[in-house]
Amino acid sequence: MFAIALLTLKRMREPAFFIFLGIALVMAFIFAGLDPIAQQLSSDSIFAQVIDANRSKSPLLSAAFIMFVISAFFGGFLGAAEIPRDISSDLILILLSKPIRKLSYMLGKYLGMLIICLSLYVSSLVVIFLSHWIQTGEIYPLLLMFKQLYLILAFLPFCGMIIMISCFTGELAAMVISFLYLVFSLSFSFLPIAAAMLPKGIAGYAGAAGFIIYYLFPNFIFYFQDFKMFGLVFFMLLIYSLSLSIIFLLIAVGRLETMDYSKNSDV
Amino acid sequence: MKKKTGLYFLIVPVFLLYFVSEAFLRCAAVANINPEKVNLDKILNELPDSVRDIVTYRIMHTDLTNALAKATDEEEKLTLLAQLGDYSRDLKEKENIFRLLRGRYSHRPQSAAAYVYYLLRKDSPDQISVPEFHQYLKKFPQLDQYNMWAMALNRLSALKVSEPEKMNFMLPLLDLKPEYRDYSIFYTELVRLGTKYRKPQIANRADALIDECRLHDSIVEVLMEREMQQASAQRPAGKGK
Numbered sequence: 255m256f257a258i259a260l261l262t263l264k265r266m267r268e269p270a271f272f273i274f275l276g277i278a279l280v281m282a283f284i285f286a287g288l289d290p291i292a293q294q295l296s297s298d299s300i301f302a303q304v305i306d307a308n309r310s311k312s313p314l315l316s317a318a319f320i321m322f323v324i325s326a327f328f329g330g331f332l333g334a335a336e337i338p339r340d341i342s343s344d345l346i347l348i349l350l351s352k353p354i355r356k357l358s359y360m361l362g363k364y365l366g367m368l369i370i371c372l373s374l375y376v377s378s379l380v381v382i383f384l385s386h387w388i389q390t391g392e393i394y395p396l397l398l399m400f401k402q403l404y405l406i407l408a409f410l411p412f413c414g415m416i417i418m419i420s421c422f423t424g425e426l427a428a429m430v431i432s433f434l435y436l437v438f439s440l441s442f443s444f445l446p447i448a449a450a451m452l453p454k455g456i457a458g459y460a461g462a463a464g465f466i467i468y469y470l471f472p473n474f475i476f477y478f479q480d481f482k483m484f485g486l487v488f489f490m491l492l493i494y495s496l497s498l499s500i501i502f503l504l505i506a507v508g509r510l511e512t513m514d515y516s517k518n519s520d521v
Numbered sequence: 522m523k524k525k526t527g528l529y530f531l532i533v534p535v536f537l538l539y540f541v542s543e544a545f546l547r548c549a550a551v552a553n554i555n556p557e558k559v560n561l562d563k564i565l566n567e568l569p570d571s572v573r574d575i576v577t578y579r580i581m582h583t584d585l586t587n588a589l590a591k592a593t594d595e596e597e598k599l600t601l602l603a604q605l606g607d608y609s610r611d612l613k614e615k616e617n618i619f620r621l622l623r624g625r626y627s628h629r630p631q632s633a634a635a636y637v638y639y640l641l642r643k644d645s646p647d648q649i650s651v652p653e654f655h656q657y658l659k660k661f662p663q664l665d666q667y668n669m670w671a672m673a674l675n676r677l678s679a680l681k682v683s684e685p686e687k688m689n690f691m692l693p694l695l696d697l698k699p700e701y702r703d704y705s706i707f708y709t710e711l712v713r714l715g716t717k718y719r720k721p722q723i724a725n726r727a728d729a730l731i732d733e734c735r736l737h738d739s740i741v742e743v744l745m746e747r748e749m750q751q752a753s754a755q756r757p758a759g760k761g762k
Binding site: 300305445448450451452473479491496 | 549
């Protein structure tokens with residue numbers, strides 16, 4: 255598994271990774287001065303209330319939020335092509351002829367992609383914290399810096415989702431479908447919150463149908479919500495991330511187990 | 522076999538954990554929201570388009586039904602009934618309401634929604650022809666007729682009726698002596714159609730009626746004046762009490 259992860263991490267030596275890293279760091283420096291995300295939004299909006307309910311004293315920084323999105327985009331772009339490329343180049347046949355199980359292969363790919371995303375995000379955070387220190391002469395409180403790291407949890411299902419999709423499609427299609435899947439998941443993420451605010455029974459069968467569709471997507475809004483730093487919500491967020499990642503990876507393993515790796519396969 | 526059993530042992534608790542944690546996080550997210558700061562429009566804006574449309578419909582339908590149940594005045598009841606019939610997507614409910622309005626309240630302006638609904642509705646045995654509709658319009662004063670004409674023209678547009686047919690439909694307007702400025706819209710359209718389809722007598726007559734319309738107040742002005750008169754008439758009576 256780790257050997258496969260290391261193989262994936264070789265992508266970090268490619269110029270594409272350095273270009274993405276360079277862009278991410280420049281953007282982190284540009285956005286570092288932005289106010290916390292709750293102050294960027296109208297206080298009456300539902301999203302603003304979800305992410306800032308005065309439960310924790312450490313707000314989510316706008317720069318961290320933007321860099322999370324950018325890191326996910328770049329990481330997804332690099333990671334989505336991994337498995338389809340192995341299949342199209344027959345590298346997967348060579349790898350699976352060694353004493354490596356398909357599950358280990360897939361977990362290695364997942365781990366590799368997770369590390370790529372995290373390295374992009376964490377290095378962006380370092381730039382944000384450093385540029386704040388350079389610009390104001392003050393260091394962010396430790397808890398606030400820690401709060402920004404919570405978004406790391408969102409990378410767990412995100413990478414699982416990308417790996418799952420890339421097991422079903424080709425390189426380019428994996429990137430496009432991952433992006434569309436992400437857009438759909440964001441558009442449905444407010445559904446349960448909004449439905450809970452409506453009078454009982456008013457959503458009717460539309461609400462039920464909406465919920466069925468909603469459960470097909472991860473809800474990334476949960477990662478941005480305001481909660482006490484080391485409370486039950488954090489614990490549940492961890493369980494949510496892990497369970498969702500396992501579900502995605504199980505689907506991916508199922509696909510790898512039943513896939514035809516010959517040149518004439520559909521991938 | 523062992524592998525499959527192991528997989529089931531993994532899948533079931535994972536899904537259970539997923540649903541439990543999702544429900545918990547959802548409650549936590551909802552708990553962050555101050556209901557006093559959130560109105561219905563904001564909530565609806567957060568819903569996906571497909572769901573928003575259905576939810577908005579159900580809210581509006583419930584509001585209308587509740588308002589209808591609470592209404593005491595017959596005028597108000599009929600207005601709400603016509604609105605509900607117009608708004609309802611339940612064909613059975615719609616037909617029942619419009620049949621009632623058409624059958625029992627055809628002398629009331631609120632029945633116009635029903636008449637417009639059945640206007641040229643070829644798939645219905647209760648279809649209303651153009652002459653029948655014109656006959657119906659004659660029952661009402663021009664103040665009420667204005668909306669009926671507008672609704673009927675909208676219906677014709679929805680049916681994608683040809684422009685010459687539309688022009689023929691509007692011909693009775695030329696026999697009216699307009700009492701409100703608002704009618705100039707219809708005559709402007711008749712001028713356009715008359716000119717386009719080379720009917721100069723229609724275009725000229727409509728043009729003359731546009732000038733006639735300009736001499737009168739608009740419907741809103743007349744209604745406001747009536748309301749003010751009513752209010753001033755009630756004021757001394759109220760004071761007396």
